[in-house]
Amino acid sequence: MALLQFTDNGLYCPDGDFYIDPWKPVNKAVITHAHSDHARAGSTAYLCHRLTKPLLELRLGAHAYQEVEWNEPVFINGVRISLHPAGHVIGSSQIQLEKEGEVWVVSGDYKTEDDGVSGAFEPVRCNSFITESTFGLPIYNWQPQAVQYAQIGEWILQNQQQGYSSVLLAYSLGKAQRVLQAAAMVTDHIFLHGAVANTNDVLVNAGITLPFAKRVTASVTKDELKKAVVIAPSSVLDSPWLKRFTPYRVAICSGWMQVRGNKRRQNADAGFAISDHADWNGLLQAVKATGAEQVYVTHGFQSAFSRYLQEQGIQAAEVVTQYGEAFETDDVPSSTQEQQP
Incomplete structure (x- = not known):
């Protein structure tokens, strides 16, 4: 059985009985970052980075939150979990799972240029890598x-x-x-x-x-x-x-x-x-740095990006998720008095 499975509720770890960035309420959710397409209300308990916790409290309200630092291991039912900088936004993390020598990494959203405030992206070696592909076409090439x-x-x-x-x-x-x-x-x-x-x-x-x-x-x-x-x-x-x-x-x-x-x-x-996402070159650099034997490509131009990886000799597959559906929406509360013209 794979360490992670793709289900109707989201990315599920059967050994640990938890989900990563689920899009439906679950008992235990491990959250990559506080954007609304990756962090949704209704789950019983949340595990996230220390800087993500107050953002989740702002957006989702009171829940049972457990906070950790980057590279601080947590064990759930024998599965070792650690969070690593994703560089996407403040507090954003990649999720590494490890059990009996099998290592998976879920990128969440990420960018590879250090913006000086979000934490520098940290490549994490793994057997299987689940990557976003929001800007997974060669036309997307950010200036410094x-x-x-x-x-x-x-x-x-x-x-x-x-x-x-x-x-x-x-x-x-x-x-x-x-x-x-x-x-x-x-x-x-x-x-x-x-x-x-x-x-x-x-x-x-x-x-x-x-x-x-x-x-x-x-x-x-x-x-x-x-x-x-x-x-x-x-x-x-x-x-x-x-x-x-x-x-x-x-x-x-x-x-x-x-x-x-x-x-x-x-x-x-x-x-x-x-952008707070990696461009084409950043995505390629990140994938190659993991050394992953299997790459799963999610939201964005996942078909084009996974096909290119296959052409480069990397075993890759396209996975349909609900991430990215809330792109550029903003559900952070704001004062009602300022909405008057």
Whole structure:
């Protein structure tokens, strides 16, 4: 019997009787990170990284949470579990399972460039590797983060010179913290949507150092918002909430902006191809570094990526999961008072 099985509830370890990132409520869930497609409410108990726990509490509310550090082993029914940095977002982890010499690793979501805040991706040797493939096509090739940050900074400064505020749309956990770092390199006049501010508050309370930014509330005046940088989730695009920042320009921060057509199809002035997922080369490097004899490819371009791995002599198979279905949605609570136009 394999150490992990693909079931209707998610990735199941029969020996340990637990699931990894289940999409239905189960008795024991091991969580890679706090994004909504990988961490869902309703399970009896959760095991996660120390920095993921407060984020789960923010999103899912009170549950039985067990927190561990990276590389800290936990044993469940004879199965050795350890979490290793995935580099995706703060607290994100790969899950390593080991029993009787058989080793599996579940990547969760990951990126291989160290962003300076999410933890550097750590390749983990294994027999079987379950990898995401969100951007598993050769057209996705990210520029270095330093270049991306410089582009964002130049855009902000140009907008300020022309009298515009700069609205940067980014997921409240992950990209928002990176975009904040980029903006803080050129200005300290930064405001946050409530969903981003609440996430940042949790992270700061957990010991993460982030640049200072103000929360957008009903009491913030129009004069205060002139030529400001505003970081918000993509759900505010075309909403009445944006009117208070007029005149403003909007930029979408997403790996999908690598393809120019995506920018044209949305009501935005700019797009920055900044992603919390590995690009094509990053995915290949990660897979090869594991030395895995068997690779299972999940959400994204899993058919194309698994086929390419097979052509390279790597035994690979495509697996259909529910991960990625909540991509670019944002369910972090935000203050109701700030939603008024």
